[in-house]
Amino acid sequence: PPFWKGYALVAVLSILFAVLFVPRDWSVLSGPKPPQGPLAARLLLSRRELAQYDGEEGSRGLYLAILGRVFDVSKGHKHYGPGGAYHFMAGRDASLAFITGDFTERGLTDDVSSLSPLQVVALFDWLAFYQREYKRTHLGRFYNETGQPTEALVNVEGLLAEGRHLKAQSEAEKVRLPPCNSEWSTNRGGRVWCSPKSGGVIREWTGVPRRFFSPASSGVQCVCVKDASTAEEDPNLQKYDSCPAHADSCFVGEH
Numbered sequence: 601p602p603f604w605k606g607y608a609l610v611a612v613l614s615i616l617f618a619v620l621f622v623p624r625d626w627s628v629l630s631g632p633k634p635p636q637g638p639l640a641a642r643l644l645l646s647r648r649e650l651a652q653y654d655g656e657e658g659s660r661g662l663y664l665a666i667l668g669r670v671f672d673v674s675k676g677h678k679h680y681g682p683g684g685a686y687h688f689m690a691g692r693d694a695s696l697a698f699i700t701g702d703f704t705e706r707g708l709t710d711d712v713s714s715l716s717p718l719q720v721v722a723l724f725d726w727l728a729f730y731q732r733e734y735k736r737t738h739l740g741r742f743y744n745e746t747g748q749p750t751e752a753l754v755n756v757e758g759l760l761a762e763g764r765h766l767k768a769q770s771e772a773e774k775v776r777l778p779p780c781n782s783e784w785s786t787n788r789g790g791r792v793w794c795s796p797k798s799g800g801v802i803r804e805w806t807g808v809p810r811r812f813f814s815p816a817s818s819g820v821q822c823v824c825v826k827d828a829s830t831a832e833e834d835p836n837l838q839k840y841d842s843c844p845a846h847a848d849s850c851f852v853g854e855h
């Protein structure tokens with residue numbers, strides 16, 4: 601009997617095995633940089649394909665997508681695998697839930713059009729986390745068939761720029777008007793006071809406490825004002841009742 605018959609059988613079986621079991625997109629799994637041009641299409645995972653990477657038994661792996669970028673999170677199996685606290689984020693793009701914390705079926709969506717600019721900044725902080733901790737594999741929604749960003753991505757990136765600007769502004773404001781220290785005691789009620797370290801802003805001045813109506817956060821908070829007389833010109837800053845104008849500590853009763 602011809603000795604090669606055995607080899608031929610092995611060869612045929614290997615090819616059959618390869619065709620059946622090696623994932624068709626294995627060749628594009630390793631590309632580290634964002635895809636461009638016609639090859640991009642092969643890097644795209646549809647929603648249904650992504651759902652096959654939810655880490656359940658028999659699934660193709662453990663992936664998660666955020667802002668249309670797909671990461672292999674199998675290293676974080678204890679978080680994202682079956683039984684993990686964040687398993688419901690596996691195999692899908694649940695970008696919105698990263699901000700809302702709404703892990704119901706309604707909240708697990710990639711429609712982020714309801715987010716404010718500052719929330720979008722927080723969402724991109726999550727994206728940066730995945731870029732740092734995990735390996736990117738494919739692209740999901742937010743990219744079209746040729747790998748170009750969709751309108752949804754362009755919109756959210758517009759909000760990102762606005763949010764970064766707002767955040768820089770509020771940080772600058774915190775330096776100008778640092779938060780007060782505060783304490784509460786049952787017999788004396790509340791007290792707010794200023795110190796050169798209050799609000800985590802280390803500075804050379806102490807300042808005096810004022811009620812501040814913040815237009816950005818649309819709430820009232822206690823801030824330290826460097827100069828009591830400039831505070832009088834700002835309608836958003838108000839003295840605490842029955843507290844001397846130059847005192848650096850005020851009893852405030854109930855907040």
Ligand code: HEM
Binds near residue numbers: 676686697699700701
């Ligand atoms: C908007 C709400 C929240 C979101 C979107 C969120 C998301 C996540 C994600 C994605 C991870 C896994 C990170 C990784 O890959 O290493 C994680 C880890 C974790 N989260 Fe949350 N989380 C939220 C709220 C909370 C809250 C309220 C708590 C505490 C009560 C909490 C406690 C933890 C802990 C303990 C870990 C594990 C850290 C570790 O073992 O490395 N999370 N969270």
